[in-house]
Amino acid sequence: MARKTKAEAAATREALLDAAEEVFFAKGVARTSLEQIARHADLTRGAVYWHFKNKGDLFMALVERVRMPFQSLMEEVNNADSTVSPLVAIQLACHAGLNRLEQPSHQRILSILLHRCEFFSDINPIQMQDEIADECFDEMLIVFQLAQQQQLLRDDLTPEVATRLVQAALGGLFHDWLRNPESFSLRERGGELIDTLIKMMQR
Numbered sequence: 001m002a003r004k005t006k007a008e009a010a011a012t013r014e015a016l017l018d019a020a021e022e023v024f025f026a027k028g029v030a031r032t033s034l035e036q037i038a039r040h041a042d043l044t045r046g047a048v049y050w051h052f053k054n055k056g057d058l059f060m061a062l063v064e065r066v067r068m069p070f071q072s073l074m075e076e077v078n079n080a081d082s083t084v085s086p087l088v089a090i091q092l093a094c095h096a097g098l099n100r101l102e103q104p105s106h107q108r109i110l111s112i113l114l115h116r117c118e119f120f121s122d123i124n125p126i127q128m129q130d131e132i133a134d135e136c137f138d139e140m141l142i143v144f145q146l147a148q149q150q151q152l153l154r155d156d157l158t159p160e161v162a163t164r165l166v167q168a169a170l171g172g173l174f175h176d177w178l179r180n181p182e183s184f185s186l187r188e189r190g191g192e193l194i195d196t197l198i199k200m201m202q203r
Contacts, residue, residue: 013051013061015041020062025108029059029117056122063128066100066109073097074143086147090140091198094166098190101174111178133171137163154203162201169193 019041023032034055038045052058073093084092100106117125144159153162173193177186 009051012043012047016043016048016051016058017062017065019043020058021105021108021112024059024062024112024116029055029112029123034058054122059117059123060128062109063113066106067132074139085152086143086150087152087198087202090143090147090166091194094170094194095187095191098187098194102186107178107181110174114175114178133167137167140166152203153201157201165201166194166197169197 016037020032020037023037023040027036032055034048035045037058038048041047048058052061073096074089076093076096101110113125113129117123119125141159141163144153144162147153147162148159153159170190170193173186173190177184177189
């Protein structure tokens, strides 16, 4: 039997991640077996083990699908318009992140990480959430420090507090929205929240 081409292997991996997203969302991570994911994807359990060491490895690959390092969002903003100030760049990057999170797949995976994943064996959802939050904090802090250097930030506000304010506002917003996504538009309410925060932070 001929070896699978790279394209075929990549397609199989994506099909397994698609299946994992659907089954994890329906059943929760702990109650889902690799056998169930393989069946849902119309593949064998051997195919799962070809691409992933275990369920924890598969889960981490799924979360990587929606990880949006703040730095990459900032790069998109700067590539589109290199003349924007650091505060406007943060504002636009947050808007871009909110738009992506309203996509159904991003919404499901975020919901799995926050509400449908328990501690077990090689999966620690709290640690994963902390790592993502810390990464975002460090990247956003650099931009707020730049805003301070350019005297754009109000005098009584440090870059650290500004970063925590934005992160706390977005974190609370995500949790409220994921409890009932139909209750409001994350993009609209979040955009309004970010716009107001940035306006309050300006010198």
